[in-house]
Amino acid sequence: MKLSICLALSLSIFPVFSQQAEPQVANIFVSPDGNDENSGLESAPKASVNGALRTLRALRQEGELTEEFQVNVWLRSGRYRVEETVTLRAGDSGTAEKPFRIAAWPNEKVVFDGREPIERSLFAPVEDSATLERLAETARGEVLVAEIPEGDLHRLLALPESQVSFGSRMLQIARYPDLGFATFAKVLKKDSRIANEVGTREEPKGATVTLNPAVPKEWAAEVKTSEKARLSGYITETWAKGSFVIADMDGSNGAITMRDATGYGLPRPHGSRAFLENVLPALDRPGEWFYDVAARKLFLWPPTDLAQDEVIGVWAGTDAFTINGASHVKIENIAFENFGGRPNGSGVLNIRSGTDNLVAGCRIQNVAAPMTAFNITGGVRNRILGCDIFDVANASRLNGGSYNAEGFTAGENTIENCHFTQIYSTDFYGKVCGMGGAGNVFRNNLVHNHNGQIVTIAGVEHLVEKNEVFNTGIEEGDGGAFYQGAMMSSWGNTFRHNFFHHIMCVPKMYTRAAIFSDDGDCGDHVIGNVFYKAGEGFKTNTGSGHLAEDNITIKGIHAFQFLSGRSESRYQRYTGFLEDNPTSSEKENLIGKMLKVIGTEGWEEGAKTENWHHYVSPFWQERYPRMKSLFATWQKEKRIRVLNEVRNNHAFGFGDRNPHAIPEFTKQSGNTSRRSLSIFKDPDKLNFAYKRKRPSWAPDIPFAEIGIYQDPYRPEVPDKDRYREAVAEFWEKETSAPPREYVVKEVNQRSYFNTGKLVLGLLDEE
Template sequence: MKRPVLILVALLALTPHAFGDWNIHVAPNGSIQGDGSIQKPFQNLTQARNAIRAKRKSSEIASDEAIVVQVGPGVYRLDQSFELTAIDSGTSAAPVIYRSTQPGTAQIHGGESLQPSAFVPVTNPNALKRLSSSAQDQVRVCEVQNLNGDVPDLNDSFRAVPAGPWLFINGQPQELARWPNANADNAGWTSFTKAIDSGMPQPDATDEKLRKLHPGSFQFDDPRPASWDLSQGVWLRGYWTHDWSDEVIRVATYDQQAKVIGLAKPHSYGINNGTWGRSERRFYAVNVFEELDAPGEWYLDRKNKQLYLIPPADFSNASVVLATLQSPLVKMTDAHHIHLEGLSIQYGHSDAISIRNANHIQITNCEIANHARSAISLHGSDNIVSSCHVYNLGTSGISVKGGDRNTLTPGNNLVVNNHIHHYGKFQRTYAPGISLQGCGQIARNNCIHDAPHNAVHYGGNDHLFERNEVYRVVMETGDSGAFYSGRDWTSQGNVIRHNYIHDLGESDSTHTNTMGVYLDDCDSGDTIEGNVFYRAGRAIMIGGGRDNPVLNNLVIDCPIGIHLDSRGMTWEQWNNPKYSSWQLERKAEALNYLNPPWSDRYPWLAEIMNDSPREPLHNPMRGNVFINVSKEVCHFDAKVRKLLKKLDIQNNIVLNTPGSATTTVKATDIDGFTNWDASQKDTLPAEFNTNFSPATLFHSHSGWQKKFPSIASIPFDEIGLIPNP
């Protein structure tokens, strides 16, 4: 009775074709002569792809047959991108699937593995004398002569990714030799307050170079730069004027007597040229051989191809990878109906996955980590990125663009249930965890945390952000928000609802310039509904925009609840042709906003020029609950307060729990807000106490929903990551 079963198993092992699907096998110990069977697997993904192409060309594989490339455990090193095009596509009924046989164990790498034993003590006397006496016995050096071609130098200035390669140990990016040293929170800054030359154009200067944007200089009293060999290159990463614009610039000169550092390239906003926020400016030095003094710090002698390192603890058995591949590990162009499942895609000095003009691509349950640029850059429609673990990235996490804004056709791309964290290592600002552009994308049930700047950045139309958890973002920057969009009347129809935004970067004692949701510079047409803001700075900020409903949100322990200002009425930039990034009306005209489908979908926008366009009108604020707000529930400027009768403000509640600070807003200040205070504590449910938090509220069963029906429907337990099916 068992013999037929044994024969069937043997047949399945001998042929990739079974039950209408093709199963093609890949393993690291495969052979270049492999045939894709279990016994003779292919050696890599490229072999498998080429075999599929050949079998389709010969009609051995029919167009209605699904293909599963079974990728076995192990490391698959790439020295060029794995590329898929239209000829590699599947169909809706028969997709092409690249699947790890054991999720997370098929590792696609774009780097060189180095042996810990290859790192030996430094004997070069010239190198030793540049190191501190305490570091000389700790530093090890490894010859990396096998790196292809010349190793490029760092540019004199850069905002994003430095020239590669980059070093990773035990799956973590290491720190390029720097001063001051970083700590666990990636702090470690020094600062200055006096610019000698901001570098901004000086129209009356006799020197022609000074009449243009030029390299600036600043006074730095600490004598530390005197120990650096500038001829070997020293770079400074700084927030030179604004806390939302970082740049790395090489040091050109150092006057030890005057204590002045001169930079090699100009910064577009100048050096300490005025900002909202901190008066002092922050920077740290990088790529400084003399500062190689802490475990995990490294330095690459690019000319001689020698890698210096102070090894971390337990280095003898460490995994050491030098990420070298300068192109995406996976590229898809004009492809469709392809799935990547359970793969680990790591160690590259570009994007991990680049997808262009593609549809019905699915990336599921993949680990995407340790790349100099983004995890996924996707352009197309009807694609899904789900249940992926995305971390340790030089720029952004997942960037999606699709649909047609002219016709308001949705892209229907879905970013769902992804865990995204520790990104923005190189580009510290405007490199978000999730970016949605175009028309009609969805980001749902993602968890985004630990980053210097935005969690979500978006532009375009009709995007939906729901049930996402966001925390420990905007940790390093100011005048920035966890969710951010700005400077566009046409960015209409976006909905931010039922998200939990909490524990954001701290504002300083003078300014609260960290925001939960930030609609900047007259951005209009978005709905902020049913979100929970907890310890989120200035929870909701509307910078002069219109048609932004703020409905049924819960704000707890935030310095400022909601901000609305009149910058459209007071700033010269408003709709001004002199400022190319503003020109609000011209942007709308470019999309033919006075005619269908725009005038049908957004009739209020079609009427904007006839409806006091500079005023921040039609921002209804209804049903919001503000608990323990410490500075201002409503930060409205004087012109906004004169417009209060034009604003729809109703049924908002301001509450202090026992033992909390007293809020500054009273019921008589702004109609539509009812203030409760600690004297009414007997009327409050028991969970409203000095240890109050969103969890105690939503997990209680005391009937608080009857007191606050506007926020009772927030599905708090459904926010954030969900178990994989």
């Protein structure tokens, strides 16, 4: 095929004016109805992006396609089955002036669909009396069943993490209770003393518990025979959801025995709570499903009537795109739906290496763990911009850049102007973003209606700014929306001009924070943020070297909470590793793990209790004078002193209560506590821009610039005043602090507000 074929339609896309030279543009078209043997003209499109790439690569090899050409792969509307990853290598690169674009044709809807479809003809109403008896009374006459043949569909549905969608809507695995958790009424038998020991159904190693509200005793046979039955929830840690295979259920008292031991042992001093999932009688409302592995039968209660062109299917599909060495590539305005069944490290969109690549204006919806929506694991100046990520358990990884004792190289990779929320999921637990490496950016994102520590941070010199975060960590104890822990080498991370609101804490659990530097993590800069009913605001656990300045905190539990305890014994534990096992990977070997990254040559043999701080790299001690002073103080006093600085921060609405929970030796200056919110534009709508000229004492926070914004990839944004007002009204009578007692119904009413549906509903209205 000659290049002239590809150029035939250039003028219809890029108008040429008489005074300009004809642009050199190569366009190849792709359509779900195409054929990879076609030319790629609009009238004869390819069937796949890989088909288009093969043609482009051949043209490059023949010398007909050079860097002077703007190359576009245009995707026409429709659904594309994802069966083969599109991998972009160095030879596929564009240039800064003429990037290689893979994009939806303007104003057309393109969906890459990973699901394995299930023939609609397989589904029929449940009619046999034996199966009807197994169903909840409300589900009889409503539930459909399909007998699944042996093969890929059965294999995918049998996976523990399998998920099903109905059209574009994810269905919820049948569970009890339908919302929230049941508490542990009693622990009748403790679990194995060996942490995480795996048992069998015949010889379980897990604990035996009863729940409140109790699982109906008549479900015992279903629970024991369901190969996918799990007890899931905050069972052994308040800060992490686990899922445990059920070995047995006693039909006389409803007691459930877990097959495997927990990590921390049961019973726990806090309130353990869980829900039962994957048993047929729990399928009792529209939008739920259950797969009977042994019988190969899929049951579902349709949430709505299924349109003729919509598909029922199980999430699957390989990675859609991987950029591995290519630069100046744009992937634009494509939707990706229904992915899963892939190993950890796999993502729908992946940037492994390369520079100045862009994924923009995409929607990624329905992705099951451990797969992610997208990963940036290397390269420089790569960006995810203006994307929507809905009903995804683990959304993204943001890495790139590196650091060592000699210094660091910034990745400058960025996630910006993206919207992360859950719409139909009620129990996905995972991260919005795991940041690592050095010098990456998470900016102007909207994150809400999510569980877990939504952004976890490791590495140095990252920038987290202008994000709006609310209604996160639902039902989770401890932790924070943004979390970093157990890394003394993690310095220079900046949290600037973010708006955190409505981080609602749970009864009988450790309180949560907007930003939490845990387990000795050091060296954060928290500047110019607004915290409203955001739990502890900025919280540390034996962390030092932090600077918090120019923040505004309104009606939280505390503005700052700095936990400090057992400083001498903690120091002895830390330095003890240097004497006995300096390269240990154990959590409390914080000094040794730091020196492994930023220690000077010979630290493994030379660093001891009396001299370890001299082995910390001069580069980092000079870059961060607080580090040098901090480590010298620890060395001199032989204890872990929590030495932080808090200056020019302003708290509102705490009355006579002290807004700060910080040690007396924390350096403080210029902090105030005030009652009136009159300086702000509209507190009822959570608009904390200044009403008039900024008071001289008030920090300069660009409040109007926080959150998602309009750009070419996001032409519409939800009305911030409207959804913020609705959120504020929902929790108007609630404080961020937890109530005294854990009452299931009250916790559900307090904790579960689907702000995903709220915000998207307002956008639909507009």
